[in-house]
Amino acid sequence: MTDQHPYHSGPSNRPSKRKLIYPVNGDLRQYLLQYGREVPLPVSYSDLQRYTYTVPLKDKNGRETAWEKVSYDMHEWEFLRQNLVRIYAILKTEGDMRFINHLDVARIDFCYFGNSQPFRIRIVNKFNDNYDHYYIKQADASRIYGLELEHLLSPNRITYLTHNKTLIEEHIPGIPGDVFINEHLSDPDTNQIRLAKEFVKFNERCFVQLLGDMRSYNFVVNITPDIEDVQYRIRAIDFDQQSYEGRRNLYLPQFFKDNKPFVDLVLKHLDQSSIAQYQAEERTMMTFRLASARYRIKELLDIMSLDNISQPEKLQQLKEELYAGSGQASFLKAKTMGQVVKRQLKQTLQKNLMLIPKTKRRFDD
Known part of the structure; x- marks a missing residue:
């Protein structure tokens, strides 16, 4: 989940106390x-x-x-x-x-x-x-971009409506992450290995989409009975911090101290090759979704690329930190957060995109 060891400790991360509300253009x-x-x-x-x-x-x-x-x-x-x-x-x-x-x-x-x-x-x-x-x-433009990207790129469908300055969102059911940690994580019936796997995938989705501030109370855990056990899915429920912050680690749920119990599960049950496998699985699924909705996603990102949804100093910081983490100089050329998101999708999903037929993978700058 990082450029070094897939999980390692780092400084405590905390998003901005008050984010600006950006108008819908x-x-x-x-x-x-x-x-x-x-x-x-x-x-x-x-x-x-x-x-x-x-x-x-x-x-x-x-x-x-x-x-x-x-x-x-x-x-x-x-x-x-x-x-x-x-x-x-x-x-x-x-x-x-x-x-x-x-x-x-x-x-x-x-x-x-x-x-x-x-x-x-x-x-x-x-x-x-x-x-x-x-x-x-x-109605906040950055939140709306986050809702749309989640709807198009994640395994979750999102129902929401807008009208002028008002935004309507459906309730996303599930056990809040902080409640799950306190009341369910230590339950003997909890399959910790499957939960660790899902946290790796959730972490990957957030980073690829640049969805930030996924502290434990900003996501829910869904539990689905399976053939002989259960499956888990972690779903974001707050999209305020879609490509707004400047720190790269704020887009990686593993770096929030609130999520340490989930990180501990990953350290306990998964080795580096397993983590890499689950990351690859999630990126592959995101690539298929990107290909199937390529025209709509391109239309959205073209609009987002011309919009102002962050502050200049945050944009500059994120460009530099993503460049330092990936070595991709194209990040430094971005002039808006929307352009950063477009480059992030191309950079993280490029290998998977090359495996899809050319007729289905059009995704240009």
């Missing part, structure tokens, strides 16, 4: 319209900001969380209640409103922690009390 907006992401929505992020007071939320063990339950006056609540159910229908059934009468808004929560300061909407089925969630956030 006209070209990106047109891309979102073309692929069905930009749709009219009856509620905006600013509508949700008109709450009257908040109450701290506690977890099942009585500990305070970063979330607060928000309350509105009756007029605002009726407006939101009706239209948030409509947004859920747009998100889940492409606007089919036949099923909304048995749905209601059970609660709206606000998270003061983090860059996007999201609202979490709990939708409940009035007949059986089954519930689901989705999130309303400020």
Whole structure:
């Protein structure tokens, strides 16, 4: 996972405390319209900001969380209640409103922690009390690029919508990484070897896509029963730090101290050749996805290459550190973070791309 030993200790890494929100430009907006992401929505992020007071939320063990339950006056609540159910229908059934009468808004929560300061909407089925969630956030261009790259290059499909300055994201189910560490990692039924393998693959995906800040509370662990055991998948749930930071190690989950228990599993159960095998497997799968969606990815990266989604000093630092790690001088020629991402994809997947027929591997600068 590094240029030396696949896992080694390093200085503690911490992303910027506050990331800027970057506006969605006209070209990106047109891309979102073309692929069905930009749709009219009856509620905006600013509508949700008109709450009257908040109450701290506690977890099942009585500990305070970063979330607060928000309350509105009756007029605002009726407006939101009706239209948030409509947004859920747009998100889940492409606007089919036949099923909304048995749905209601059970609660709206606000998270003061983090860059996007999201609202979490709990939708409940009035007949059986089954519930689901989705999130309303400020539309941030770098986050949208991260969502799109995850959708196109990872094994995970992402459902999200935008409208002007509002971003709607589906809830990604799974056990938060920090909760998994505390409550499941030491469970005798946990297959530590398979979990170590998945962390290697997750680490690889993040680095190839330049998705940063994957501390344990920014990803979830999915557990799927298999023939005689279980399989694991680690999924990113936060895309604020898509190609924003300057430090190379911030794009490698192995370097966050929060993730040390996962790193310890890799050190315990995998040798260097196994790690290299799993890295190669993940890059191969990413290459197939890149080839199958090559025109859409190229269109996205062309827009991203002309956009401003970071600060000049961070761009310069990342270019230099990626060059130092790879020896590829093309990084130094990049003028935007989007161009860095394009060069990173070519540099890391180039060997795999050469194995794909020429008709399927067009991916030019």
